[in-house]
Amino acid sequence: MLHNLAAFLVVFQTAVLYFAAGYWKITGKMWQDGVAMYYISRSPASRCRRPMHIS
Numbered sequence: 001m002l003h004n005l006a007a008f009l010v011v012f013q014t015a016v017l018y019f020a021a022g023y024w025k026i027t028g029k030m031w032q033d034g035v036a037m038y039y040i041s042r043s044p045a046s047r048c049r050r051p052m053h054i055s
Contacts, residue, residue, distance in 0.1 A: 030036040040046055 025031045025036075028036070030039075
């Protein structure tokens with residue numbers, strides 16, 4: 001019983017986290033203007049280190 005409650009709370013907390021992140025993105029001025037996407041695309045962390053070859 002306690003294990004089920006703990007699993008439910010983990011899932012619930014994750015859902016709240018995703019909802020809050022989505023809400024902040026929808027209502028945020030940087031996301032509405034497209035500036036945030038520019039910053040993400042210019043970040044070195046979002047680039048591949050080497051080209052991927054698909055054959």
